[in-house]
Structure formats: C-alpha cells, structure tokens
Amino acid sequence: MFSKIEELCRKKGITITELERELGFGRGTILKWKNSSPSVNKLRDVAKYFRVTVDFLIK
Template identity: 40%
Template sequence: MLFDRIKKLCEERGISIYRLEKEAGLSKGAISKWGESEPAASKLCAVAKLLGTTSEKLLADEPVEQGKGA
C-alpha cells in the first residue's frame, strides 16, 4: 500500500509524515488519505523526490519490506 511504503521510508530516513507533507507543500493528513484515494501525479512526484525514490517505486505492487536482519 502506498501509505505503508511512504511511512516505512520516512521511518528509515528519520522524518515524520507531517514533516514530509510540509516540505512537499501538502496539507496536514494528505498522505494518510492516499490510502483511500489516488494522489495527483505532481504531489506523488514531490514526495518521491523528498524520499530519494521514484513515484514508480512508491506505487509498486511489491510488499513493503520489513527491516533487515529479522
């Protein structure tokens, strides 16, 4: 799921979802709503860029990997 993937990347990078939303120019709670609706391409690209990934990887159907060494 998109929100889970973004949440995991935020945790890995030590930033909060709120901070990511603020830096991407999104409203508070916007990313959590992406579980119910699809984001605009420009908003998704902004988030991907801030997380150092691509929108394609954020939208991939692959399951979210858990921490290594588990």
C-alpha cells in the same frame, strides 16, 4: 503506496506530518492516500524528496 512512504519516513527519521510540511502539502494529505489516489504531481514530489522513482512508490 502509503506503507512505502511511511517506511521511507521511518528510515529518514521523520513523521508523515513533517513530510507534508516539508513538501508544502496540507495537513493530512498523505494520510488520505490510504483510501484515495494522489495527484501525479504530489506523488512525484514525494518520490523526488526520497530520491526514489514513482514506480517504486506505487508497486
């Protein structure tokens, strides 16, 4: 999941930190998803931002 978000950020020309700021997440929130699962709400926010489905992010 983290690698997909990282790839989407690359394609959009933003960093993970910029994405976190844009979505109002705490700094390092998405980086923690390498080792833990995000809340459904945060994952939904990321999916909505990139206009993809939650399923796309988790598969």
